[in-house]
């Protein structure tokens with residue numbers, strides 16, 4: 419199943435082996451809200467509540483969420499850009515590829531997330547990173563890869579042979595040109611935890627990115643920065659890859675140089691790309707995988723701690739949308755919700771008096787890790 423040339427590319431890209439699991443998750447549902455804001459109560463235990471999972475491992479009922487991408491036609495209507503299966507994840511229905519990577523430097527033990535842990539990375543209001551430290555892991559944590567060739571047919575050449583998160587094919591905003599093979603979102607979550615808070619009100623201050631400048635040749639994925647003293651606990655590194663099928667818009671791509679892509683929160687820059695993670699692995703399964711699954715390519719079949727399910731089982735797991743609203747499958751006259759286009763560079767603002775279907779819940783409970791008895 420492993421392509422020999424893939425081996426070569428990874429052997430070049432990876433200077434030394436790291437424990438990794440890498441797997442696909444089919445698309446569960448597309449709808450207009452951030453799960454933190456409408457349905458997901460911090461007290462819910464997803465490993466108990468979920469009836470199925472779209473992910474490769476049966477033990478994983480975590481929730482993986484990100485904003486989606488639209489294409490703006492010349493006549494001003496919008497179509498949702500479909501997701502497609504990434505390379506080497508099987509026949510998943512769109513969705514995500516998720517990595518959990520243990521250890522910087524290699525095989526350093528990591529502490530799996532505690533029950534109730536949740537985090538958000540990225541800022542939906544951001545439209546420019548101009549004043550940020552351009553060498554930091556935080557700046558390069560959320561980027562886009564412009565695929566110049568179809569990565570399913572030729573995953574080992576050109577625009578796919580570099581590690582994600584910095585490099586000549588990754589940009590912090592949406593690529594400004596047509597990418598025939600599609601565009602991949604590369605979203606790395608922070609990997610250093612304060613060891614106390616599971617989900618503070620801002621969903622973010624309990625975690626930090628590792629310090630130090632990112633080496634351009636290695637990217638964020640092999641960045642070996644230390645955790646700051648305030649956030650000393652090393653977590654597995656989570657990376658989401660989402661493959662957007664922009665190639666399918668070839669015939670309607672603007673000829674006047676206009677950049678036609680826009681993220682669902684009204685962001686044509688892409689700098690506001692953001693994602694949520696809600697931990698939901700059963701029991702100690704993730705910790706066992708991080709301790710024992712040392713295949714450097716992260717192939718699910720090589721991780722004997724966990725239980726595989728088939729593509730069919732993954733694709734059958736679906737959820738009804740909670741907001742009754744058309745978000746895809748037709749030409750939309752506006753982006754769903756109250757999300758006008760906001761180009762920046764100043765941060766976006768929230769629309770006052772939005773009459774769209776509710777997207778908020780009241781005050782959130784803030785869980786903390788209870789000390790072991």
Ligand SMILES: *[C@@H]1O[C@H](CO)[C@@H](O)[C@H](O)[C@H]1NC(C)=O
Pocket residue numbers: 452454455538621777778
């Ligand atoms: C939830 O909604 C409120 C009000 O619209 C907003 O201020 C907040 O940023 C949202 N939180 C998340 C995590 O999206």
Ligand SMILES: *[C@@H]1O[C@H](CO)[C@@H](O)[C@H](O)[C@H]1NC(C)=O
Pocket residue numbers: 491492493494495670749
């Ligand atoms: C807008 O453009 C698209 C793509 O060319 C076309 O299919 C669609 O019918 C148009 N919609 C309207 C309302 O003009």
